[in-house]
Amino acid sequence: MTLLAEADIATDAAAYEPTCYARTTNEWFCGAYWDDRQAELIDATTQHIQITVSAVLLGLVIALPMAVAARRFPRLKVSILGLSTALYTIPSIALFPILVLFTGITMTTVIIGLALYSLTILVRNALTGLEGVPDDVRESATGLGYGATRMLFKIELPLALPVIMAGLRVATVSTVALVTVGALVSYGGLGELLKDGVETSFKAEIMAASLLCVLLALVFDVILLGIQWLLTPWSRSRAV
Amino acid sequence: MLGDAFNYLTTASNWTGEGGMLQLLVEQLLLTVTALVIAVAIGLPIALWLGHIGKGGFLAINISNVGRAVPTYAVLVLLSVGPIGTDDLGPYGRAGLATLIALVLFALPPIITNAYVGVREVDRDMVEASNGMGMRGGQLFRRVELPLAMPVIMTGVRLALVQVWATATIAALVAGPGLGNVIVAGFFNANYGKGLAGAFVVAVVAFVLEIAATGAEWLVKPAHLRAREMRRAASLGEDGDDPSGSDDASDLGSTVSV
Numbered sequence: 001m002t003l004l005a006e007a008d009i010a011t012d013a014a015a016y017e018p019t020c021y022a023r024t025t026n027e028w029f030c031g032a033y034w035d036d037r038q039a040e041l042i043d044a045t046t047q048h049i050q051i052t053v054s055a056v057l058l059g060l061v062i063a064l065p066m067a068v069a070a071r072r073f074p075r076l077k078v079s080i081l082g083l084s085t086a087l088y089t090i091p092s093i094a095l096f097p098i099l100v101l102f103t104g105i106t107m108t109t110v111i112i113g114l115a116l117y118s119l120t121i122l123v124r125n126a127l128t129g130l131e132g133v134p135d136d137v138r139e140s141a142t143g144l145g146y147g148a149t150r151m152l153f154k155i156e157l158p159l160a161l162p163v164i165m166a167g168l169r170v171a172t173v174s175t176v177a178l179v180t181v182g183a184l185v186s187y188g189g190l191g192e193l194l195k196d197g198v199e200t201s202f203k204a205e206i207m208a209a210s211l212l213c214v215l216l217a218l219v220f221d222v223i224l225l226g227i228q229w230l231l232t233p234w235s236r237s238r239a240v
Numbered sequence: 241m242l243g244d245a246f247n248y249l250t251t252a253s254n255w256t257g258e259g260g261m262l263q264l265l266v267e268q269l270l271l272t273v274t275a276l277v278i279a280v281a282i283g284l285p286i287a288l289w290l291g292h293i294g295k296g297g298f299l300a301i302n303i304s305n306v307g308r309a310v311p312t313y314a315v316l317v318l319l320s321v322g323p324i325g326t327d328d329l330g331p332y333g334r335a336g337l338a339t340l341i342a343l344v345l346f347a348l349p350p351i352i353t354n355a356y357v358g359v360r361e362v363d364r365d366m367v368e369a370s371n372g373m374g375m376r377g378g379q380l381f382r383r384v385e386l387p388l389a390m391p392v393i394m395t396g397v398r399l400a401l402v403q404v405w406a407t408a409t410i411a412a413l414v415a416g417p418g419l420g421n422v423i424v425a426g427f428f429n430a431n432y433g434k435g436l437a438g439a440f441v442v443a444v445v446a447f448v449l450e451i452a453a454t455g456a457e458w459l460v461k462p463a464h465l466r467a468r469e470m471r472r473a474a475s476l477g478e479d480g481d482d483p484s485g486s487d488d489a490s491d492l493g494s495t496v497s498v
Contacts, residue, residue, distance in 0.1 A: 028322075089450045090443045091406035093413070097423055097439035100432065101241060170308060177311040181410060184427050194317050198414050201321055210314035217309040 048189025059118030125167025129160025244433020275343030291359025307349030333417030354396025358389030
């Protein structure tokens with residue numbers, strides 16, 4: 001009987017053995033942390049992805065019409081480029097509080113803020129792409145009876161796609177990094193773990209969040225490269 | 241919330257004294273300028289030299305893309321919780337050293353990329369012509385490449401300035417120095433008026449810095465480029481068309497003879 005009790009205590013002691021993320025042994029790299037807090041890590045990563053994708057898609061939806069407008073009406077070009085660049089001047093951590101005025105402490109605030117940031121790169125690249133469409137291509141299309149809308153979707157946008165995709169990749173990668181600052185309004189994805197890690201000097205948590213963040217940027221970049229490859233079969237056959 | 245922010249901004253005691261917004265503003269400006277000067281001192285010579293000899297382009301161009309992918313917040317956290325710590329550093333405040341290192345790291349990529357690209361993009365015909373005139377190495381760099389690359393180099397410094405100011409504000413999230421403290425303290429204590437007030441000040445200073453940098457960029461621009469831009473702006477107002485032809489060669493020629 002006593003022997004059994006002693007054995008129990010022994011296993012208990014083993015269970016409470018300080019792991020690599022206990023207060024006393026605060027290590028940067030800790031496999032046990034990744035196992036034990038898996039749910040938390042997945043939640044934070046999921047939120048990070050959700051915010052990134054929504055922000056970049058919203059940015060793209062706003063940027064394309066802006067670029068088309070700047071292309072059609074040269075008078076607007078300076079103001080459109082100026083506006084999208086000026087937004088980038090405001091630090092993200094100052095932009096979120098200003099947006100909180102309108103959308104409160106919500107995920108929407110972070111998404112809108114990051115979408116506004118992505119405009120700087122997206123508008124510029126979309127415009128560069130559209131301006132890069134050769135005039136004789138446009139003239140041929142007109143000769144074939146293409147109207148303005150059909151020309152835009154069938155000729156201009158597809159030809160501008162490589163430049164637009166390059167902008168999209170840069171915008172996405174920057175957005176992944178900036179989502180963390182959303183921790184200010186409690187929607188920061190992996191930034192939430194960073195915030196918690198600073199408050200408790202939790203090294204394993206800080207390292208995990210930082211690594212996942214950089215990894216996420218890399219994965220997004222590779223996925224977008226793949227999408228570009230699928231969307232531009234003509235440039236592929238030329239390369240081969 | 242807007243009213244609270246207005247009250248916070250118009251209360252004198254929030255600006256003055258220990259930890260007041262004026263002190264934080266000076267602290268952050270000091271951090272920004274120091275980091276920018278260090279980054280220029282380290283980054284420019286390397287990038288200009290690489291551009292001059294035409295090597296290391298892959299690195300110089302991609303460093304900006306890598307820089308964008310790295311979360312500033314994470315780097316600040318890693319440095320301050322890690323080996324650097326959050327000790328005070330003279331006028332730079334709490335976690336001063338960690339913040340300065342992070343700021344320099346994030347200022348370097350735009351400076352390096354733009355300086356390299358600026359020098360490389362100098363018309364090769366110009367370089368050959370200068371060689372033909374008997375210019376070599378250092379002389380070619382000083383009298384042809386550097387003046388012609390100046391606008392692009394300065395754009396890089398301006399981008400770095402914007403980046404440094406933003407990163408310095410984020411430093412407050414890791415209990416660092418600067419105006420970000422007002423924002424963070426406001427938001428983490430549900431005092432949103434205060435947070436918004438801090439955000440306004442940070443945004444206004446950001447715009448002022450950007451405008452000042454754009455002005456400085458204009459001043460270092462070679463005179464003929466300035467004149468051409470004015471012509472272009474004037475004619476844009478008239479017919480909305482860009483008349484700038486490819487008269488670069490003649491324009492650049494005037495720089496060499498100066």
